[in-house]
Amino acid sequence: MTRRRGDIKSFFCIATGRAVLPDTPSDLAGFVAWAQESHILGQVAAVVTAEVGSKLNDILENARLRSSYDRRMLTFETNRVRRALMGADIQPILLKGSAYVAEHLLAGIGRRVSDIDILVPEEHLKETEKLLGQAGWRAEESTAGAYDQQYYRRWMHELPPLRHETRRTLIDVHHRLLPRTSRIRPDHLKLMADARLVESSDLMVFSPTDRFIHSAIHIFGDGAFETPARSFIELFYLYSDLTGAEKRSLMPRAKDVGAETPVREALWMLGEYFDVQAEGGKAPWLLKWCIRTVTDGQGGLVYLANALLYVRSHYMRMPLPLLAGHLWKKVLRRV
Numbered sequence: 001m002t003r004r005r006g007d008i009k010s011f012f013c014i015a016t017g018r019a020v021l022p023d024t025p026s027d028l029a030g031f032v033a034w035a036q037e038s039h040i041l042g043q044v045a046a047v048v049t050a051e052v053g054s055k056l057n058d059i060l061e062n063a064r065l066r067s068s069y070d071r072r073m074l075t076f077e078t079n080r081v082r083r084a085l086m087g088a089d090i091q092p093i094l095l096k097g098s099a100y101v102a103e104h105l106l107a108g109i110g111r112r113v114s115d116i117d118i119l120v121p122e123e124h125l126k127e128t129e130k131l132l133g134q135a136g137w138r139a140e141e142s143t144a145g146a147y148d149q150q151y152y153r154r155w156m157h158e159l160p161p162l163r164h165e166t167r168r169t170l171i172d173v174h175h176r177l178l179p180r181t182s183r184i185r186p187d188h189l190k191l192m193a194d195a196r197l198v199e200s201s202d203l204m205v206f207s208p209t210d211r212f213i214h215s216a217i218h219i220f221g222d223g224a225f226e227t228p229a230r231s232f233i234e235l236f237y238l239y240s241d242l243t244g245a246e247k248r249s250l251m252p253r254a255k256d257v258g259a260e261t262p263v264r265e266a267l268w269m270l271g272e273y274f275d276v277q278a279e280g281g282k283a284p285w286l287l288k289w290c291i292r293t294v295t296d297g298q299g300g301l302v303y304l305a306n307a308l309l310y311v312r313s314h315y316m317r318m319p320l321p322l323l324a325g326h327l328w329k330k331v332l333r334r335v
Helices: 005-015 025-037 041-047 055-084 096-102 122-134 146-155 188-193 208-220 228-240 244-248 250-256 260-274 285-296 300-317 320-334
Strands: 093-095 115-119 137-139 162-164 170-174
Touching: 005 025, 005 041, 005 228, 005 260, 005 285, 025 041, 025 055, 041 055, 055 096, 055 115, 055 122, 093 096, 096 115, 096 208, 122 137, 122 162, 122 170, 188 208, 208 228, 208 250, 208 260, 228 260, 228 285, 244 250, 250 260, 260 285, 285 300
Parallel strands: 115 170
Antiparallel strands: 093 115, 137 162, 162 170
């Protein structure tokens, strides 16, 4: 099914509570299908109500239950991380979903989550891994092999994923924001220096401005846009939470930390799909075409656009010789 640009913009309005549900069965079905395939039904359910007893109400209630479970899991596991590191001279910074939930942000309401992300100084990596291991987090099976372990530790911005041996929850321990080989080199130390404590906790989070910048870095400087609607709604909520002064300081701060390009692209997206008037937003024409194609419809061109975004994400992460060698090893492992 191919959608018109107006359909998608209206869908984003509905999904963020700024417009009512479609009034025709076909349009309503189209919206619900889009929300399901975009993995945002929990966020939709947080801002949309339906007639009690209706099929839509059942769908939304189920989404609320699932996202509520995720929220409780994330809160519990974040507390387990805090307890595992208690007594050590380590103050982890919560990233992404765990930060949004801890700070009670709009971006965390109804959000589906599958793992916990924390950021620690690189010099604390070994101790952090040891303490988490003592608390039950071990190397995740899919990356427990010698090649993956070596690759992560040499080139990536995080340790290999750790999975709890009994609860099966996953934690990603970051020491920077993008891989060491990334073409974009944001200054993670400057962002870490301005982190602040979560209220009534010894865990930390980025400042509101830096939280938006990190999300832009993750989505536009590293990701392949597997779930663009989910990512774009996250950025919309994070931007909406900023004060006027914080919005004005956004581009200067992005330039200061070396994240100007992904922030400009994120601001372009906010204007494209949410009609946010933000100064400085712009993106290359090919990236615009890929995002519009992937977001607006389905079919042959979507496969091409997704392929280009996938190639772009790897191109942004590492030099071509390293990428070629890495992909070749991955292919050989599957043969």
